[in-house]
Amino acid sequence: MKILTVIPAIGSVYGGPSKSVIELAEALAQQGISVDLITTNANGDQTLDVPLHTWTECNNIRIQYFPYLGWQDYKWSFALGKSLFQHIKDYDLVHINAVFSLTNLPAYWACQFHQVPYIVTPRGMLEPWALSYKARKKRIYFNLLERPALQKASAIQVLAASEAERIYPLDLVAPLVTVPNGIHRHHFDPPATAERFWREFPHLQDKQLILFLGRIDPKKGLDLLAPAFAQIQQQFPDSHLVVAGPDNIGYLPIAKKLFRDAGCQDAATFTGMLNGDLKYSALAAASVYVAPSYSEGFSISILEGLASGLPCVFTDACNFPEAAGVAKIVPVNQAQIAQALHWCLANPEDASAMSQQARQFIFENYTWDKIAANLVEIYDAIIQNQPLPHLHA
Template sequence: MKILHIIPSLSPLRGGPSQAILEMVQAQRQQGIDAAIATTNDHGDATFLSPYGQLVESGSVPELVGPSVPIWVFPRVLSQVAALREFAVAPTLAPWLWQHVADYDLVHIHAIFNYPTTLGMAIAKAKGIPYIVRPIGSLCRWSLEQGKAKKRLYLQTLGRRLLRGSAALHFTTPQEHQEALAAGFDGASFTLPHGVQLPAPITTASYQLRQRLSIDNDAPIVLFLSRLHPKKGLEHLIDAVATLGEEKFTLVIAGSGDADYEAELAQRIKQAGLGRRVRQIGFVIGDWKICLLQGADLFVLPSYSENLGIALLEAMAAGLPVVTTPEVAIAPLIQQHQTGLVTAAHAPALATAIQHYLHHPATARKHGQQGRALVATEFSWPTQAARLLEQYTQLTQPSVEITAKATQASSALR
């Protein structure tokens, strides 16, 4: 079976979905699926160099992080207009897709509201090739409210028709599916989360982390690791730790974002008098990221909206207890399996949750162990790749009637 994945960016600066698709394709190829990715050379506000219109290995591109898998790269138009730059227009992608999309049995679209995936849906539809659309949270309530007028115009003119033409919508959690239903997207669908790689334990991670960041041995490390974006609720976390008084802790903030927003956060930290108790370390990848996750004591993500919450899954895979909010789609799973605490996204509630783990380290360790066990059993890539192959097989067999009811039965989050 040949599968073409289309995503506007593989840059690690774009967050979890760009990393997840590389791991997804690697797992599929290990199970005998001939899978490849078509994407642009987007790298945040910049671009990366790569042979264009040729099949290359992602590992040959220094800016890309993760497994090395086959990718087709097309140059994105560099515009001074932010809206056009974010739409990721790549003119040479159109003729390539028109010529080659029929070489594949199915097209898996990742994200909407951008040029590459809109084009992928339209051309697959025109050529009669079945396609799946994974909205990556784009149809959730919070996302639809951002840039509301532009998104409404997109959906009214073209988007909704293309989404209805898909063989199925691929949601990663039941909550994401329910929010899409509430927004009127009620076509065929299935629910299947990402897989997560379980890192090998680093026995010296805590020591390495404390040495590198000059953190005292008796100060528990509270970690925030994600894109720096207003929807992540980081302001509430800063305000929460500012109320912890004489509690011993260090807050490590890992991630990057808009320069103006980063400056706002730095000013907020300064005004709260937290300069010595916070380490802002910027964007992290590779072994340093793994060391951060394994060396910390607690992970906090007080987000306003997450269609899955890959950062939380990575933290649980590293054995960390987590604190998050009800708006994160895997919050019910965290509560059910006691892998962390779910609380409102405001400072007093977050402070109480953080204090609970600071005062009860044995509970923190237990919840961290339960989180790692959950990820190992329910979110391993071999398991998720096999489940996704079942969906592909159904969707590429014309004799099988695909309905929302049938596909929902295979949900990995039952």
């Protein structure tokens, strides 16, 4: 089985979606699948320092980068589109990641022209909140370009059952298959230590850290977190919020003002993006994880918080109701977020017991090897023109 994965960009500044696509591709390769990945060299307002127009091998997958032209939120790559039309017949199936992306349009069209089946993963971008953000532009794009492509897909992969429920009103005819994101167990077992994070941020060493791990973006709910944390900080004076994530859209000054206006800016540290061992060390240093999002597809960051054995607080907009027994899942509401954070800090023994259950829950259900095996079944069914397994009911 030969699979082509298409994604507009995999630069680290794009956070969880980039990470999940790469890790899933690597996990598929571990299942014995031949996986190629094509993308652009975009990385926010920078470009990746990578070879262009040639295959590079990394962790058993091949990746090819192409240059692009950027305008506002959009990227277009003539070279990538040309390559797709030339080589897409070499693959049994194409897996296209993201919607509202000009980069992906040639992938749709090449698949249709050469009759190669394709599956699309919107990664939360068809959620109601996401559709309402810059709604007029998205409505035009969706009706003219995205909907026709989605209607011809062999399947649409959603990351959670609740995401599927919110997509149904769009009346798409392509079947929905639910395949979540995952983690690599070896990144969390044995657990990381906090030493590296303390070396980078020694002034935080004696604090009770609440960790926000995500992009600095309006949908991430920092406007809710700022007043909620201000309340927590009054109740727990040694608490400190770590906001760890990249700012791709220039939202950082607004985000910092939210904390100034709430009167807790001195107890909040914006670290920028944390990657690799430093990120895992930050998770080890934290006392609580929080994700106050208005909308998520299925957050890798939440999985990482749970797998790290942290008490986790996140909103029901994060599409993870399955974790209700092992995390504090609250409505998208400032008071409810504050109440859940208070419980975690005020009840350390109960919070620790909950978080250890969460850790085991993730290891049993959300590792990439299990998820990749399920996706291979779906790929095989599409290629063989058989009924799809694991369909959302």
